Amino acid sequence: MRLGRRLHAVPDSGSSTPEDLLVRVGRGDREAFAALYDLVAATVYGLARRVVRDPQLAEDIAQEALVEVWRLAPQFDPTKGKAMSWIATIAHRRAIDRVRSEQSRRDREDRVAVAERTDTLGDDVSAGLMREATRASVTSCLSCLTETQREVIQLAFYDGRTYVEVAELLGIPLGTAKTRIRDGLIKLRDAVALAEGLS
């Protein structure tokens, strides 16, 4: 392989950050991509599964999103953001696209099902097999939100609802949905920053 000699000189993936790996992937480094897969695939797949629910469909979406990460990796700029955020954005958008196109074929007034799905969210989160530290920090971050903030963020992010749909489902004004989402994200952001600062 053309990069072989240099690859052997770099540390193994265990000591590489996702950012290091993604930058190398952007240079066409297939070994770095395999290592990156091992770091992020569970998140990409888990997110797809949470959003679309169907395991087989989630697998397809995860595959598409991860190949998209490979394809777009040359555009990643580590000075502008974290690799995981960049990758999660790609994966989430891909899952949302799929769930919205399905929703548009269905009756959109499926309020009962939505309410049920929202109720099970706590279990899903706790069932995620992820690093304990991160899980603990996210769980605490989510719990730092008010119930109403958590509700809108869960409906929007995990169920793929637009804020307009969220407002309709909850019977609240559009402006309230907008500000509630924004306030919740600010709180979540600050909690994540705090958790990272402490770790």
Added chain:
Amino acid sequence: MNLPARDDLHLLAGAYALDALDDLERQRFEQHLPTCPSCQDDVASFADATASLATAVATPTPAALRQRVLNEADQTRQVSVRGHRFRSSSSGLRYLSVAAAAVLLVLGGAIGTKQFRQNRQLSARVAIVEAGDARMSHLTGGAGDVQVTYSASHGASLLVADGLPPAPAHRAYELWIIVDGTPQPSVTFQTNSKGHAVVKIGRVPPAGSILAITEEPSGGSQTPTTKPTHASPPI
């Protein structure tokens, strides 16, 4: 539906970060984003929060997925930010990052299988950039980077400026398509305080033409009144 007033757009940064806008509002917000540093800051700062929501639901992957992904990646060509075709796109993509990954978000979700494309209404802007026949031309000269991506199949182009200082009061930048030595006026545009602009152009520069930018009165001119600040090699 009713489009939100401009002031309202600031409030949409959160919903945008969660992908909770419909296509129309997303387009509108993405047009607003390059001109609004506070929304850029919001969107960028929310990225880690949404990433934490993603990692919170991480799930062990099916064993077969790894090899399938690696195999498909093997067959998939990466976008190039250094190669000939997209020689100058790195600065455009830098802009995208600065604009809190606005277009990147869309690129991430929009480019994919044929089926996905058919399922979605893509914004015109993204459609140009992702078109299979998209080409990019880099305009060099003064401060900042300007590039124009154009797609014959879409019959449209997209100008992205990065680090181009705002024009003085009552002045604007104007893009010219110089065909056989004759400058044809294209669009006028402004950059924001960070030197960003994204402008759609409803035509494709013909082969052999040259793209150039001049500073003009804010209403634009029919023929250039100043020397070009930036110009491209022949298309």
